[in-house]
Amino acid sequence: MAYKLHRPLTHRLAGHIRVHAQLPESSRVRVCIPDPSSDGIASGSLHTVLIEKQLPVFAAPAAHFALKGISSAEESGSLLLLKSGINDVLIVHVTGTLAKPQIERVSSGKSAAVLQRALAEVGGSAVRRRNLRLLRVDGVHCLALWVHSERRPVEDVFYPLSPNFAGLRVGRRYSLKRFETAFKKNASEGILRWFIRHEQEAAARKGFLI
Numbered sequence: 001m002a003y004k005l006h007r008p009l010t011h012r013l014a015g016h017i018r019v020h021a022q023l024p025e026s027s028r029v030r031v032c033i034p035d036p037s038s039d040g041i042a043s044g045s046l047h048t049v050l051i052e053k054q055l056p057v058f059a060a061p062a063a064h065f066a067l068k069g070i071s072s073a074e075e076s077g078s079l080l081l082l083k084s085g086i087n088d089v090l091i092v093h094v095t096g097t098l099a100k101p102q103i104e105r106v107s108s109g110k111s112a113a114v115l116q117r118a119l120a121e122v123g124g125s126a127v128r129r130r131n132l133r134l135l136r137v138d139g140v141h142c143l144a145l146w147v148h149s150e151r152r153p154v155e156d157v158f159y160p161l162s163p164n165f166a167g168l169r170v171g172r173r174y175s176l177k178r179f180e181t182a183f184k185k186n187a188s189e190g191i192l193r194w195f196i197r198h199e200q201e202a203a204a205r206k207g208f209l210i
């Protein structure tokens with residue numbers, strides 16, 4: 001997929017790099033896939049962006065995840081982690097198919113740094129036997145690094161990358177059981193809040209009618 005994105009990535013990132021590095025419009029940007037050329041990160045008028053990681057993204061609505069857990073997640077795109085010549089770490093969200101990938105958005109800053117730290121934490125020989133993925137749970141603003149084991153899925157672990165409404169702490173390590181439990185608890189509390197609000201509104205209407 002990364003090769004299919006070479007041209008749109010170069011076009012999309014050029015403006016981002018120029019703005020953040022305060023470069024002139026004449027500056028050029030080069031995207032390296034998958035490794036940088038022998039001259040490394042270029043300087044001068046040519047600024048190189050290196051794709052360091054490409055991770056598949058799985059997604060599920062919050063309600064489905066609360067009911068069915070991780071089995072409700074379906075592959076929905078991918079995420080590219082890039083590093084530029086100005087030492088800027090970028091995240092590129094990609095949707096679409098392998099044949100026709102589309103760049104959804106480019107982001108940087110804290111979320112990119114958190115992802116870098118999580119990847120560093122799970123690095124090593126143990127993780128080579130596992131799949132690195134990202135999990136997005138829609139409705140509660142949760143994006144997490146998912147370390148998946150094909151042989152023993154029960155040993156999967158998760159690292160939340162963004163503030164969320166499920167009560168999961170950014171950067172903390174969660175087992176599959178604790179991760180799923182947090183969403184079930186959040187859903188239960190949400191239902192209780194809805195019933196309380198519904199009863200209060202019904203009582204208010206009743207009092208008004210009287």
